[in-house]
Amino acid sequence: LMVGAVCVPRGSDSTESEMEFILNHSESSFVFIEHLRLYKKIARILQEKKLPAIVLDNAFPADILEKNKFFSIHSIIESVKDLDLRKHELKKLSETIYPEDLFTIIYTSGTTGNPKG
Numbered sequence: 001l002m003v004g005a006v007c008v009p010r011g012s013d014s015t016e017s018e019m020e021f022i023l024n025h026s027e028s029s030f031v032f033i034e035h036l037r038l039y040k041k042i043a044r045i046l047q048e049k050k051l052p053a054i055v056l057d058n059a060f061p062a063d064i065l066e067k068n069k070f071f072s073i074h075s076i077i078e079s080v081k082d083l084d085l086r087k088h089e090l091k092k093l094s095e096t097i098y099p100e101d102l103f104t105i106i107y108t109s110g111t112t113g114n115p116k117g
Helices: 016-025 036-049 062-068 073-079 083-094
Strands: 031-033 053-055
Touching: 016 036, 031 036, 036 062, 053 073
Parallel strands: 031 053
Antiparallel strands: none
């Protein structure tokens, strides 16, 4: 969010079709996967859309990470060199964000049709 990304949160209790609709409608360019159960629900969608993913679960199976070329948030954090330089880069990027910029899109559950964002 500090670099201008738009967050589109959705609970892992959503159906596969709701998740697919939201990923398409929001024009998502990558996803965060909380855990293996969520991955199993949306694996087909991720493969079809070829969306990159960042996995949050440190216990996520390494073979699935490797096969799908997903990123582990823990590996990303561990690989960061020169944290002070990165903080400066992040500060510069955050200065390009304005109060009127879109921050998040929250979708309804879609109980009366497709979810609304």
